[in-house]
Amino acid sequence: MKLSARLAALAGSSALVIGALAGAVPATAAPAGATAAPDISVANVKQHLTDLSTIAANNGGNRAHGRPGYKASIDFVKAKLDAVGFTTSVQQFTYNGTTGYNLIADWPGGDPNQVIMSGAHLDSVTSGAGMNDNGSGSAAVLEAALTVARSGYQPSKHLRFGWWGAEELGLVGSKYYVNNLPTAERSKVKGYLNFDMIGSPNPGYFVYDDDPTIEQTFKTYFSGIGVPTEIETEGDGRSDHASFKNVGIPVGGLFTGASRVKSSAQVSKWGGTATAFDRCYHSSCDTLSNINDTALDRNSDAIAHAIWTLSGTSTPPTGKVFENTADVAIPDSPGAAVTSTVNVTGVTGNAPSNLSVGVDIVHTYKGDLVVDLIAPDGSVYNLHNRTGGSADNIVQTYTVNASSEVANGAWKLRAQDIASADTGYINGFKLTFP
Incomplete structure (x- = not known):
């Protein structure tokens, strides 16, 4: 949670103006029958926190922008994601004369024009290790992403995750990311979910009052486990969701409270004491002992519920x-078309009307x-014809009506670059027969 309330007020007012001009694209919930989110292991989340605490201890006691502990935190999270198959990139920016970093991680698959993004700021203040602010959100988002990989989840929408730098200095990293995202790419982000301080030691359960679909998704989860919620007001506009909201991207998120004092009514509702939600906010005592395990567990599961619900429904494909x-290298134009071949065997009759082409x-x-x-007889089914502009990569599953084709035989994916200056390669080609 950043330091400057004045910047927060400016960000909030800008959001109203820019959002009205740009026109927010509403996020959509998953259809009935969507794959249920798995339980997020709070033990795993706590292990990530322990690792971040060790990183801080080994690097001057903090993980702040421009300090070695922050870069070590980025490297730690990136290595975890790389190991399970995410496509990661580190984005550099400069602030106050020092280099900062954002980490972006994309889960392969899903509709690239329908992106659901989740994020948290990874930096701490200079006075401490920042375990609640915001190791808690960073660790929970990391474990949610790792759970996506472990479960083999294949959502209909594309999943992206972000860890932001220099949030404590004015949302610097997330602003840099959004401001450098082309307008066409911004329009593909159908929802951004932000998690900043979700393990406060004297917790409340606050939900951002922004996009109504995202808000209701979180409220539905907490209602289902019998935990009342309130609209988040203490940090409204003071965390990285404001960077997205200001350009018209639908946002939502969770928060367990900072320096504000819990009211007697809130004590009756949630337990705890009529003291600050986090007495160690922006202090050296924001250590591993400054985390409420129950709040961390509930919010981690709520994160997974929202990701699974908002990204649509799909399960790993069955069949052959x-x-x-x-x-297979794709030469730059002028260059010949290249192919990748799969040999289909053991399938009776014709191909299906819903052949899945990965x-x-x-x-x-x-x-x-x-x-x-x-198709094996030479019939051509166009999948992609020079769309997407300057965006990179095609990671998508197409559905083809191939019912007129004999299933068995050599099927080919053909790719040709017909404009100069860029190159690439076919990384994989997959056919799934139900």
């Missing part, structure tokens, strides 16, 4: 899967590409 993961192409400008599926 045929895949080629060998890399495409994973790494390329620096997907607007240069034409991509086709070629």
